């Protein structure tokens with residue numbers, strides 16, 4: 001589907017007014033570069049997406065969006081799904097970097113190598129790594145996948161690079177909120193010198209009985 005490219009001026013005239021109004025409140029634009037993810041976090045809303053779900057926008061659409069939104073936003077956050085699964089990640093990022101004139105925030109689960117991000121360091125303001133536990137069993141319980149050494153390698157690579165990074169931990173009541181879990185995350189942050197932010201304390205209804 002290519003609704004933006006098929007009639008961009010008509011589309012833009014329809015969305016520009018609400019966008020302008022919203023932009024007064026929300027100054028950071030969030031761009032989803034792929035709906036797909038290599039994790040299966042039980043709390044993820046997924047929005048009906050599967051690994052096979054095709055992106056609705058192509059590069060031309062993103063390029064059009066980037067140039068249409070020039071001046072409306074102070075920052076751009078690149079997200080997914082898992083952004084590193086998108087072959088267009090760097091091209092899309094360049095489009096928004098060039099058009100909006102600001103560096104980008106990137107959110108990733110860091111399961112894939114981040115070398116491509118480091119090679120394009122000039123595009124990125126900060127990388128946010130979502131890591132909900134440093135314990136393999138807890139990580140697996142939350143994400144449905146194994147904890148990979150690649151995540152820790154990526155943190156080391158970013159620390160040595162010119163790109164600031166931070167770790168975001170989604171607190172899930174009864175899963176990763178024990179003293180051991182919190183202390184392990186704080187020790188990890190202290191050891192790596194990477195800032196740590198705890199997000200949303202969630203009630204864990206869906207895992208009752210596990």
Ligand code: SF4
Pocket residue numbers: 037038039040041043044045046080081082109130
């Ligand atoms: S890493 Fe993020 S996008 Fe992927 S399944 Fe977990 S919450 Fe969803």
